[in-house]
Amino acid sequence: MTDPDSFVPQDSKAQAENEGGCDVGRRRLLAMAGGVAVLALAPGVTVWASTFRAKGAVDADPVRYGLLIDANHCQGGCDACVRACKQYNGLSGKTGPDNAQWIRKVTIQDPKTGFTRNFPVMCQHCAKPACVAVCPTGASFRRADGIVLVDKHRCIGCRYCLMACPYQARSFVAHKVDDQRPRAPRGKGTAEGCTLCVERVDRGKPPACVAACARRGHKAMLFGNLHDPQSAIAKRLAQYASTTIRADLGMEPGVHYRGI
Amino acid sequence: MRARALAIAISVVAVLLAALWFTHKGPVPRPLIAQARGHCVVNPSRMRRIHMMWLRQVRMRVVRYGVALRADRLTRCISCHVQKNAQGQAIPINAPGQFCSTCHVYAGVKVDCFACHAAVPEPAFAPGHFSGAHHIQAAFLWPRVLPRHFKASLSRAAP
Numbered sequence: 001m002t003d004p005d006s007f008v009p010q011d012s013k014a015q016a017e018n019e020g021g022c023d024v025g026r027r028r029l030l031a032m033a034g035g036v037a038v039l040a041l042a043p044g045v046t047v048w049a050s051t052f053r054a055k056g057a058v059d060a061d062p063v064r065y066g067l068l069i070d071a072n073h074c075q076g077g078c079d080a081c082v083r084a085c086k087q088y089n090g091l092s093g094k095t096g097p098d099n100a101q102w103i104r105k106v107t108i109q110d111p112k113t114g115f116t117r118n119f120p121v122m123c124q125h126c127a128k129p130a131c132v133a134v135c136p137t138g139a140s141f142r143r144a145d146g147i148v149l150v151d152k153h154r155c156i157g158c159r160y161c162l163m164a165c166p167y168q169a170r171s172f173v174a175h176k177v178d179d180q181r182p183r184a185p186r187g188k189g190t191a192e193g194c195t196l197c198v199e200r201v202d203r204g205k206p207p208a209c210v211a212a213c214a215r216r217g218h219k220a221m222l223f224g225n226l227h228d229p230q231s232a233i234a235k236r237l238a239q240y241a242s243t244t245i246r247a248d249l250g251m252e253p254g255v256h257y258r259g260i
Numbered sequence: 261m262r263a264r265a266l267a268i269a270i271s272v273v274a275v276l277l278a279a280l281w282f283t284h285k286g287p288v289p290r291p292l293i294a295q296a297r298g299h300c301v302v303n304p305s306r307m308r309r310i311h312m313m314w315l316r317q318v319r320m321r322v323v324r325y326g327v328a329l330r331a332d333r334l335t336r337c338i339s340c341h342v343q344k345n346a347q348g349q350a351i352p353i354n355a356p357g358q359f360c361s362t363c364h365v366y367a368g369v370k371v372d373c374f375a376c377h378a379a380v381p382e383p384a385f386a387p388g389h390f391s392g393a394h395h396i397q398a399a400f401l402w403p404r405v406l407p408r409h410f411k412a413s414l415s416r417a418a419p
């Protein structure tokens with residue numbers, strides 16, 4: 001308890017969120033670990049609302065950041081989003097097995113009809129992220145606003161998350177890096193993935209890819225708070241049909257697609 | 261017999277002491293730290309003692325809870341303490357003889373920060389670049405994080 005880095009209740013909270021809640025026995029255990037009176041558990045969940053979340057409570061979070069990507073507007077051959085990401089986050093832009101990729105342009109084609117679509121794919125900022133579930137150190141975590149990050153201070157480079165993520169959104173930094181951007185720390189021996197440009201988001205700006213797409217005039221990407229009914233993204237999602245990639249996996253991505 | 265052993269032991273010790281006397285170069289000089297621009301976010305003498313705990317706490321709050329204040333930025337430490345070379349380029353702050361390494365070499369403590377963090381400021385990243393006001397929007401996390409966090413920090417007061 002004296003070490004802020006092993007601060008049990010906070011970590012357990014992240015865990016509980018990402019598992020969509022946990023059983024009562026485990027909660028009681030966490031309660032004792034956190035030094036909170038176990039009796040407080042009995043009357044109801046309200047006491048817990050401040051520390052641990054009830055099952056399914058991700059939907060009740062005031063903020064959940066996400067993206068809506070409109071493949072109808074995404075142009076083949078345009079890689080403005082990928083280059084903006086590379087530039088902002090100091091990535092090499094190479095696509096070899098050793099190179100980190102946070103966002104990729106993907107082309108899909110219906111072999112029968114030849115119908116083709118382009119769209120970017122990045123970390124889907126899942127509500128139930130596999131990367132967080134498998135991480136042995138708590139380095140992979142989901143912020144309370146829904147952004148899934150790697151806390152590189154804790155990452156031991158085991159690469160479990162690279163294996164677990166069905167979207168192949170995680171990369172591993174295998175070599176020494178010394179040209180990091182001050183706002184995007186990254187280094188050898190840690191996993192990384194799209195951060196939704198968390199530093200920009202915290203300053204009230206959209207992610208670099210979204211800004212670049214808008215600058216290019218395509219406006220195929222929309223960033224916002226999925227849980228605010230007044231936000232542009234929530235309105236758009238309510239208005240048009242959209243989908244998430246591999247929704248069948250039940251990880252509830254925060255990145256929605258239209259027109260795929 | 262015993263007197264002879266004692267005499268040998270004494271002469272060995274004497275030789276060792278003499279060797280020490282003639283080879284030792286006095287205490288390791290205190291590190292010379294370059295003057296920073298601007299004012300430290302914490303009283304410098306206190307910062308010297310607590311910066312390691314301070315950084316550990318701040319990184320927790322910023323990375324995991326998204327509550328970043330103006331004073332929290334490692335980039336700000338670097339912008340104030342970085343030195344320029346003759347060409348006006350920033351020298352990495354962990355390079356030999358620079359702000360971080362001077363003390364850390366003296367104290368024999370490895371700095372790990374710059375394996376991931378940039379050791380030079382971004383050109384357009386002068387001190388005072390952040391207004392800090394934007395970060396308040398992340399404050400919805402604050403009430404349920406801060407009290408516990410501060411308690412943890414109080415229990416880790418300076419050594």
Ligand code: SF4
Pocket residue numbers: 122123124125126129130131132148164165166167168169170193251
């Ligand atoms: S897309 Fe992959 S890396 Fe991103 S949150 Fe989901 S499981 Fe984790």
Ligand code: SF4
Pocket residue numbers: 131134135136137138139140150154155156157158159160161162190191
């Ligand atoms: S590589 Fe790092 S973030 Fe990924 S599972 Fe291992 S410790 Fe967690």
